[in-house]
Amino acid sequence: MNFLRGVMGGQPTGPQPTGAETIQKLCDRVASSTLLEDRRDAVRALKSLSKKYRLEVGTMAMDHLVQILQTDRSDTEILGYALDTLYNVVCNEEEEEQGKLNM
Structure with a gap:
């Protein structure tokens, strides 16, 4: 039945994984x-999560x-x-934006 709900667009029955759980799996x-x-x-998935979940x-x-x-290193x-x-993890975009505004 859960399969049909997933296919038909029903609400997922289980809890959604947290950002930290997703990052751990990746x-x-x-x-x-x-x-x-x-x-x-x-x-690539870690890159997409790295702005929202910098610390994790x-x-x-x-x-x-x-x-x-x-x-x-052979794969660019x-x-x-x-x-x-x-x-994304190391640099803070807020500081960069403020620096540009102050110029």
Whole structure:
């Protein structure tokens, strides 16, 4: 019956995962995936969450992102996602916007 609700557009019955749970699952995918495409998709998802959940991504994914930079350096796409994610975690856009306004 739950399958039919999902297909027909009914309300989900279970609780939705939190941001931290989603980030943890993505970190597990980055760490355990043997296929580059799977790791790339997980890092892309981390990048999309990194602005809203800066602290969570920074604390849970930092080691995995550094590992990606070391092991997958031949793939420029995953490197770009990892660097963008690190940038989103480290840089504060509010400070940058205020700096531009003060100029």
